[in-house]
Amino acid sequence: MPTPRFPSSPLNTRLFVLLLVVACVGGLVGSTVGLMAAPSLREPFLGLIRQPMTSPTGITVQPPVMVKDRGIAEDEQTIGVVEKAAPAVVSIVMTKEFTREDFLGLHEDEMFAPFMDIPFDGPMRIGGGSGFFVSSDGLIVTNRHVVGDEEASYTVVTRDGTELPATVLARDPVLDLAVLDVEGTGYP
Incomplete structure (x- = not known):
């Protein structure tokens, strides 16, 4: 229409x-x-x-003072927090035992031929992530996906390079959190 x-x-x-x-x-x-x-x-x-505002109790409230270098003060605060927390941060290395049988079939593919001379037997570092100490007796919190492989073993590397074997105490797949434990005390 x-x-x-x-x-x-x-x-x-x-x-x-x-x-x-x-x-x-x-x-x-x-x-x-x-x-x-x-x-x-x-x-x-x-x-x-x-005009300054006065409350019924006699407290005088002044207008806010503008701070021009606020960004510098915030940066200094952030740096201070990082320096304080840094000793508690650790690296977590995932290691897993492999044998040549785990890679059967790869040697038949020409694409993998250059890698067939690599020794496949023994432990191999296959992943990692980070975490942090939450107690001085060795409890560490990390993400569950960092320690998700139940057949792997985990090593914690501290800030000074010390390597410590770690045991996974708990994994929460919903919150993606995990708790590890290392032997010893006096951790940050």
Whole structure:
């Protein structure tokens, strides 16, 4: 069904142009009057804002002071927190025993031929992640996916390079958290 068209008459066009001109002129006049009147209306309001506020208990509240170098102070705080927490951060290395049988079939593929001279027997480091000490007696928290392989063994490497065998105490797949334990005491 075609949309009905209204005939355009010279009267409708003139009326539209007249309304448009009146609206523009009215907006210009209103803006000018508002700008001229604004200083007299604005000053009493700004005077109220600039005064210190007092509470019923007599405590005077001053307006906030602008700090220009806020970013530097925040950076220094962040650096301080990192320096304090860094000794507790550890690396976690996942090691797994492999035999040549684990790689059967690869030697038949030409793509893997250059790697067939690599010794496949024995422990291999296959993954890792990070964690942090949460107690001085050796409890470490990490992500579950870091220690997700139940057949692998895990080693914790401290900040000074000491390697400690770790035991996985708990894994939570929902929260993706895990708890490890290393022997000893006096950890950060």
